[in-house]
Amino acid sequence: MEALIESVRLILSLDENLYEIIFLSLKVSAIALFISTLIGLPTAGLLSSTNFFGRKPIILLFNSMMALPPVFVGLLLYVIFSQSGIFGFMKILYTPTIMIIAQIIIIFPIIVSVSTEVLDNIFKEYEEFFDSFEVSIFRRVKTTLFDARFSLITCVLTGLGRALSEVGAIIIVGGNIVHYTRVMTTTIALETSRGNLTLAMALGIILIFISIFLNFLVLLIKTITKNNSYD
Amino acid sequence: MINNKVLFKNVSLKLKNNFSLKNLSFSFSNSGISIIIGPNGSGKTLITKLIRGIIKPDKGSIQIKEKKSRISYLSQKPTFLRRNVFNNLAYPMLINGFSELETNIRINHLLNFFDFSDKANLSARILSGGNKQFLSFIRSLVLDTEILILDEPCSNLDLKSNNRIENYLKSIKKKKKIIMVTHDLFQAMRLADEILIINDGRLIEVSSRKDVLKSKVEFTQNFLTRNIS
Numbered sequence: 230m231e232a233l234i235e236s237v238r239l240i241l242s243l244d245e246n247l248y249e250i251i252f253l254s255l256k257v258s259a260i261a262l263f264i265s266t267l268i269g270l271p272t273a274g275l276l277s278s279t280n281f282f283g284r285k286p287i288i289l290l291f292n293s294m295m296a297l298p299p300v301f302v303g304l305l306l307y308v309i310f311s312q313s314g315i316f317g318f319m320k321i322l323y324t325p326t327i328m329i330i331a332q333i334i335i336i337f338p339i340i341v342s343v344s345t346e347v348l349d350n351i352f353k354e355y356e357e358f359f360d361s362f363e364v365s366i367f368r369r370v371k372t373t374l375f376d377a378r379f380s381l382i383t384c385v386l387t388g389l390g391r392a393l394s395e396v397g398a399i400i401i402v403g404g405n406i407v408h409y410t411r412v413m414t415t416t417i418a419l420e421t422s423r424g425n426l427t428l429a430m431a432l433g434i435i436l437i438f439i440s441i442f443l444n445f446l447v448l449l450i451k452t453i454t455k456n457n458s459y460d
Numbered sequence: 461m462i463n464n465k466v467l468f469k470n471v472s473l474k475l476k477n478n479f480s481l482k483n484l485s486f487s488f489s490n491s492g493i494s495i496i497i498g499p500n501g502s503g504k505t506l507i508t509k510l511i512r513g514i515i516k517p518d519k520g521s522i523q524i525k526e527k528k529s530r531i532s533y534l535s536q537k538p539t540f541l542r543r544n545v546f547n548n549l550a551y552p553m554l555i556n557g558f559s560e561l562e563t564n565i566r567i568n569h570l571l572n573f574f575d576f577s578d579k580a581n582l583s584a585r586i587l588s589g590g591n592k593q594f595l596s597f598i599r600s601l602v603l604d605t606e607i608l609i610l611d612e613p614c615s616n617l618d619l620k621s622n623n624r625i626e627n628y629l630k631s632i633k634k635k636k637k638i639i640m641v642t643h644d645l646f647q648a649m650r651l652a653d654e655i656l657i658i659n660d661g662r663l664i665e666v667s668s669r670k671d672v673l674k675s676k677v678e679f680t681q682n683f684l685t686r687n688i689s
Contacts, residue, residue: 362555362556
């Protein structure tokens with residue numbers, strides 16, 4: 230209980246170190262989410278709108294990658310980007326850049342898989358209409374993505390939630406370096422092991438608030454856009 | 461060089477449910493209204509989808525004089541985008557390269573002509589079954605194509621809307637080729653310049669509206685007796 234009160238006091242004191250960690254977490258996750266969404270949604274659109282050979286194995290692969298252990302992703306990136314690795318020359322190990330890459334690898338399959346499922350339903354419904362007006366693949370993807378935009382917000386926020394809560398991969402590739410690669414989850418892990426529950430608890434509370442805020446945001450967007458969705 | 465606008469040459473197609481179209485060879489007259497009739501599951505819709513190119517035949521060919529983009533298709537089960545009525549009508553024009561100005565003029569004209577303007581801003585997906593069907597008919601007209609393929613355009617419609625569509629089709633039939641599927645034999649008799657009777661994936665007979673009633677083909681006689689009397 231004492232730790233809880235202390236952690237609330239720490240949050241309210243606007244502690245610079247605390248907010249630096251929060252800001253870096255949000256920055257890394259937001260960039261990873263932006264890139265994953267930018268590539269993931271068109272990929273999901275293509276997977277839904279086309280019926281090429283190998284489509285099903287690719288969807289199966291993305292579905293399987295949703296359960297990819299983050300620790301393994303971290304290990305893999307570590308091997309590749311360490312000094313002796315094939316991309317060692319890039320010198321990005323223990324930087325926020327590689328943390329973003331790790332998060333992209335983790336959330337990209339989630340965004341693709343969840344979005345493909347949403348888009349599949351809409352595309353099945355539209356398919357004959359598209360065929361009858363000879364709509365090009367590019368337009369099919371564009372139209373389906375546009376019409377599914379409100380459902381896709383939930384898919385994207387699922388990815389953000391996953392990115393913010395990620396710890397296994399970024400602790401390996403980021404190294405949890407103070408003032409540089411230390412984010413909320415890695416700090417919670419470190420400070421808990423050190424017995425410094427105040428900081429860990431404060432960050433935990435912030436994470437929960439972010440999660441509640443994201444859910445509230447989804448609800449708000451859905452409510453506001455309900456009348457414009459034409460569904 | 462094809463003399464007929466739509467020509468089927470030895471067309472065969474087998475579906476997964478084992479239904480098949482068997483070696484269909486025929487052509488539609490160049491203008492006017494051709495109506496395809498036949499029992500449920502005889503292959504009428506399949507023929508319309510083959511003409512539109514939504515499905516391809518296993519064997520044979522379908523030769524069409526017009527470019528594919530000059531054919532409009534009204535499906536038996538209309539699908540609408542998650543957009544309002546206006547934007548659902550505008551979509552086919554915009555993807556076919558019409559400017560926004562041309563699109564606005566054409567859509568507003570059609571909406572006014574068919575007394576549908578009051579629904580322009582409503583979601584197309586919340587319309588009643590009849591209004592959806594009517595909207596689907598309007599959508600088949602937006603591109604002003606030379607060939608219109610209409611798969612049961614009047615199902616779910618009230619008498620007033622039904623008459624409206626029939627009168628409209630009569631007014632444009634000299635300028636366009638209309639290929640239509642209907643279950644309503646009375647409608648077929650009112651509209652058709654040419655009637656094609658299909659059963660079990662085979663063409664039974666092609667006849668004029670007047671001659672079909674005097675047909676000596678046993679299936680035609682039975683079919684008409686069952687459905688008209």
